[in-house]
Amino acid sequence: MHPMKHHRKPELIARIRAMLNAGASQAEIAEKLGKAKSTIAFHVRNLGVKPVEYSSPKPERKGKRKCVTCGKAKTAGAFPSKYNAECSMCIRGKK
Numbered sequence: 001m002h003p004m005k006h007h008r009k010p011e012l013i014a015r016i017r018a019m020l021n022a023g024a025s026q027a028e029i030a031e032k033l034g035k036a037k038s039t040i041a042f043h044v045r046n047l048g049v050k051p052v053e054y055s056s057p058k059p060e061r062k063g064k065r066k067c068v069t070c071g072k073a074k075t076a077g078a079f080p081s082k083y084n085a086e087c088s089m090c091i092r093g094k095k
């Protein structure tokens, strides 16, 4: 008989997934579940879920893309990655 693998916690993982789907941040989930942020981050990575779902990026036009927050058309370099709908300036402004 194989010993149970105690590090897999299906219930916890299900709750994390549900909260992620509801739009909660990892910090909020950690607080609500009384777990360390690193624990939540670990499970989120295992789920293969993107940490936070931002709104989808605007289509690129003539090498530029509109930032969903400031509405300015900016070159790809102004965004952290092609998956970000917000430009780096707006993201930085929120922190």
Ligand SMILES: [Zn+2]
Pocket: 067, 068, 069, 070, 071, 072, 086, 087, 088, 089, 090
């Ligand atoms: Zn912006």
